[in-house]
Amino acid sequence: MxxxxxxxxxxxxxxxxxxxxxxxxxxxxxxxxxxxxxxxxxxxxxxxxxxxxxxxxxxxxxxxxxxxxxxxxxxxxxxxxxxxxxxxxxxxxxxxxxxxxxxxxxxxxxxxxxxxxxxxxxxxxxxxxxxxxxxxxxxxxxxxxxxxxxxxKANEIAFELLTMLRKVANSGLIPSMVAADTSVGRTLETILGIDINSSKQPDYKGIELKSFRSSRTNRKNLFAQVPDWSLSKFKSSAEILDAFGYYREDDFKLYCTVSAITRNSQGLSLKLDSDIKQLIENSNKPEIGDFVVWTLDTLHSRLKEKHRETFWVEADSTYIDGREYFQYSFVEHTKKPITSQFDILVDQGIITLDHLIKRNSKGKVVEKGPLFKIKPKGLDLLFPPSEKYNLI
Known part of the structure; x- marks a missing residue:
């Protein structure tokens, strides 16, 4: 064209x-x-x-x-x-x-x-x-x-979800459904009647829900995406674990963050090759070097699929008698991510990768990622100007 x-x-x-x-x-x-x-x-x-x-x-x-x-x-x-x-x-x-x-x-x-x-x-x-x-x-x-x-029609669904969130917020403190770091999201989805599953599709009628605690400045999850094993030296998460894993108590695992601007303690880093449109994970071990690959086309497609429209829901967290409660208070509504910015943000270390690999007691390797995450300040760089709503 x-x-x-x-x-x-x-x-x-x-x-x-x-x-x-x-x-x-x-x-x-x-x-x-x-x-x-x-x-x-x-x-x-x-x-x-x-x-x-x-x-x-x-x-x-x-x-x-x-x-x-x-x-x-x-x-x-x-x-x-x-x-x-x-x-x-x-x-x-x-x-x-x-x-x-x-x-x-x-x-x-x-x-x-x-x-x-x-x-x-x-x-x-x-x-x-x-x-x-x-x-x-x-x-x-x-x-x-x-x-x-x-x-x-597009705004109709967003306003419908916003009305539901305001109803939840006006209910006051909501007791956590589970004692876990992910409970802020799981509790909200349960209250809204959204099935909690591993689907790659957005949560509510095309809108993705991402919840987080307001007291934290942690990175926010964008999406999970396995490497393209056909292009990679390693062919499974088990190989990654065997090469870089460590023991913690009774578990052999690899829980780490990988960035393009620095190597982590396992000697891992990311590098972006725009010429061949690939994101490559590299080890400083000479005998390993580059070991897994993602095509940028795949990552861009996942980003657009998962975050065509997203509600980032903020909750205040408090503990009463040892149990965590949430007051959902604020929403940032983003649409249509700018995929070219994804590459820049990876290169700048604002978008990073988390490995969450573990071999359980039965010898089975479980991988919860790899998770691509973005630092809080990166949202305004990845998405066009957003809408912001107070829920209470």
Missing amino acids: RVLTPTEQSKIKLLTKNQVSLALIEPTETGLKKSIMDATGSVRSFLKENNIHDYDIQGQGPENKVQIDTKIYEDFRIINSTASLYRPQTKKGDPRIWFSGLTKIANPNDIVALIFYSGAFHIFNLTQLNVESLLNSNLINPLKELVSEING
């Missing part, structure tokens, strides 16, 4: 501010003449991540073509259309996409914005359409109505 103009970029920023997720397509002169466009990698990812369509499992040939209702937006009218998603019988069946009627609104090398909402595609010419004017207009128009509905 060609480089976006400053005007096109400003239109995208305005749509993003209104909670609109989109993909971009650049039709070529040949594509418009032949009514055919490549479904580029970014388009395929958009379709797959939003559970719209997966080209990887689509068969070749016209009998496997998928059609989806589409609306094409002009200034003050909508053209009803149909999207065709298919893989031709010829060659490798490279993914294709086409929208009937696209030639009526697009010239070669214009940028077309693709939105999916309420079971249909909504497309418009990002290059030509005056998005800012339409969204700020006092006159009713189709694009303004669409964006308002998407924005309202």
